[in-house]
Amino acid sequence: MKILGIDPGSRITGFGIIEANKLKFNYLASGCIRTQGDLFERITTIFQGIGEVIEKHQPDVVVIERAFMRPDRPNPDAAIKLGHARGAIIAATGSRNIAMVEYSPNQIKKVVVGNGHAAKKQVSYMVCETLKLNKAPQEDAADALAGAICHAYHCL
Amino acid sequence: MKILGIDPGSRITGFGIIEANKLKFNYLASGCIRTQGDLFERITTIFQGIGEVIEKHQPDVVVIERAFMRPDRPNPDAAIKLGHARGAIIAATGSRNIAMVEYSPNQIKKVVVGNGHAAKKQVSYMVCETLKLNKAPQEDAADALAGAICHAYHCL
Numbered sequence: 001m002k003i004l005g006i007d008p009g010s011r012i013t014g015f016g017i018i019e020a021n022k023l024k025f026n027y028l029a030s031g032c033i034r035t036q037g038d039l040f041e042r043i044t045t046i047f048q049g050i051g052e053v054i055e056k057h058q059p060d061v062v063v064i065e066r067a068f069m070r071p072d073r074p075n076p077d078a079a080i081k082l083g084h085a086r087g088a089i090i091a092a093t094g095s096r097n098i099a100m101v102e103y104s105p106n107q108i109k110k111v112v113v114g115n116g117h118a119a120k121k122q123v124s125y126m127v128c129e130t131l132k133l134n135k136a137p138q139e140d141a142a143d144a145l146a147g148a149i150c151h152a153y154h155c156l
Numbered sequence: 157m158k159i160l161g162i163d164p165g166s167r168i169t170g171f172g173i174i175e176a177n178k179l180k181f182n183y184l185a186s187g188c189i190r191t192q193g194d195l196f197e198r199i200t201t202i203f204q205g206i207g208e209v210i211e212k213h214q215p216d217v218v219v220i221e222r223a224f225m226r227p228d229r230p231n232p233d234a235a236i237k238l239g240h241a242r243g244a245i246i247a248a249t250g251s252r253n254i255a256m257v258e259y260s261p262n263q264i265k266k267v268v269v270g271n272g273h274a275a276k277k278q279v280s281y282m283v284c285e286t287l288k289l290n291k292a293p294q295e296d297a298a299d300a301l302a303g304a305i306c307h308a309y310h311c312l
Contacts, residue, residue, distance in 0.1 A: 043243055047246075075230070076234075079236045080225070082236060083235065084243040087241060088243040088246065094196050
């Protein structure tokens with residue numbers, strides 16, 4: 001099973017693809033879609049970038065990090081920006097009839113690190129250990145790979 | 157100039173197309189994209205529905221209502237839902253290289269009705285008057301047409 005994990009963001013969207021065969025996880029690729037320009041250009045770039053990643057790697061399933069909003073610090077502007085990026089990613093995936101699943105950031109950390117409140121560095125370290133990478137991927141790509149690993153464990 | 161106005165919503169997305177030739181505005185079409193199912197299905201439906209409207213009517217420009225968040229009542233959940241719908245609409249438009257513009261709900265009401273705080277019924281009434289419609293369109297379609305009219309005046 002080929003799993004594409006995505007960490008959505010309006011400036012940087014991370015992605016990571018793994019192949020999971022029972023407990024054997026293989027790293028295939030990862031990277032970032034960096035956007036610039038106005039809102040319309042940024043969202044179009046994310047849509048087209050994710051489309052290219054899907055066309056190239058033909059994943060069986062796409063894992064997207066669930067939007068997490070701190071209830072004690074509501075920030076509608078940040079929420080709508082994240083929503084734009086997620087909407088473009090869902091459109092790129094759904095229009096190609098590829099299955100999608102969501103996990104919360106805490107679920108992903110809990111499965112990958114064993115602690116739902118793990119720091120970013122711990123996530124990155126465990127992604128490298130699990131996928132036998134010599135070099136840590138960029139932060140958003142590591143988060144995306146963590147989402148893919150979370151789903152791989154979930155499917156065991 | 158053919159203008160497609162869109163009133164984004166995760167359950168109902170309204171659209172309306174007019175042709176503007178200086179001060180002569182012609183109604184071409186309007187309607188709603190109604191969604192059901194889970195988040196992924198809804199957003200994919202909006203993306204595909206707006207894509208079909210664009211393919212059919214070939215607008216020169218797409219007008220989308222700017223996201224308005226009441227600062228006194230922050231609601232991140234509503235913001236992210238609206239963001240998803242807007243992201244799918246921007247992806248459908250931007251991937252076809254069609255220009256996009258935004259106006260706030262207040263700007264649209266001010267231009268169409270003459271009052272930035274006009275009620276929905278007043279907007280609908282003025283849309284019918286401006287476009288010489290015998291019957292009021294559905295509410296979200298009327299809001300979408302109001303956006304298109306606002307841009308038509310803006311371009312005079």
